[in-house]
Amino acid sequence: MKTLKIPEATIMRLSVYSRYLSEMDRKGIITISSGDIAEGVGVSPAQVRKDLAYFGEFGIRGVGYNVKDLNRTILKILGLSEGWNIALVGIGNLGLALSTYRGFKDRGFTITCIFDNNPEKVGMIVNGIEVMHIDRIEEIIPQRKTQIGAITVPASAAQDVADKLVRAGIKAILNFAPVVLNVPPEIELRNVDLSVNLEVLTFNLGGRMA
């Protein structure tokens, strides 16, 4: 069913649709139209239909989509039918923010271990998890069956952390450090750069002010 041609923007919107469908499901809504989804998340109905069409026919003409079924299908597409374990490396302000981010748990992401190299932080309990020294990454990550590493250390330490995560057998890295990481091609790497998001805004502002 899945092809390799699906644009990343579609994947990102599917993620947003799914969060909205979960909310509607909690409210007891049984069926929903592409127009309802579109209005709920702020895109056009045509966009919703086009995005869902990548994955085959879901809706019934004139009735719409079954909320639970559609959400289950999207979660499966996104690889979220089963949960994922996350190792968090770096427990500064951003690490703390991620460790308490409710959005992760709601979507099946569990933080299984937290690492830092600061002796004052090692041994601290954050959200029920003991902070361990980064030298233990290769020992702990396989034990806790953790597939994803989130890096929130300073740029200067990020490559070393990435190398440790790779040696520990991690499959994917979400990197918040403002630096380009070198990892083997089989590792999924995604960079989250907070400035980039601001700069898309200022580009758009410039365009409007010109």
Added chain:
Amino acid sequence: MKTLKIPEATIMRLSVYSRYLSEMDRKGIITISSGDIAEGVGVSPAQVRKDLAYFGEFGIRGVGYNVKDLNRTILKILGLSEGWNIALVGIGNLGLALSTYRGFKDRGFTITCIFDNNPEKVGMIVNGIEVMHIDRIEEIIPQRKTQIGAITVPASAAQDVADKLVRAGIKAILNFAPVVLNVPPEIELRNVDLSVNLEVLTFNLGGRMA
């Protein structure tokens, strides 16, 4: 020079190229090839040339680009020739992380004011800025000539904060709250959803494991 057809992915890469060019400039590098930029940031040389071609001819064949000139041009394209002022609303862990995020200052973004509704936080000094009550948003933002609002409050409070920012005359909103905001069409709105980034990773992992 600017057209409306430039893909957002190009804008995001320009932002990354520019950060790399600043780093090279600090190291004293005078000229650089598209291949060097490509290797430095982890994309293909053809992609670099294609992205830069949206904005006209920069390089000299066989010589490459002048680092300072190219960076200055990209900063202008991104609307970063002059600085931008940011109001931060919500000083939890994520707000604290943003308030100390070095990447902002380096790119000409200045946090001019911080707001929260928690009486225990109002009056606190964060990075040299006094935290004020959110009821003062409409009074303070025009005084401090602030064009961009960053929302890091819980989802339930985000729409009320957005409404206040709009009434205060803000031009753009960077929203970290996991909720869809309604703002007038003239306001630039960008949502940063930390889960979405994780779900692009798990989609890609699923595809590889299938």
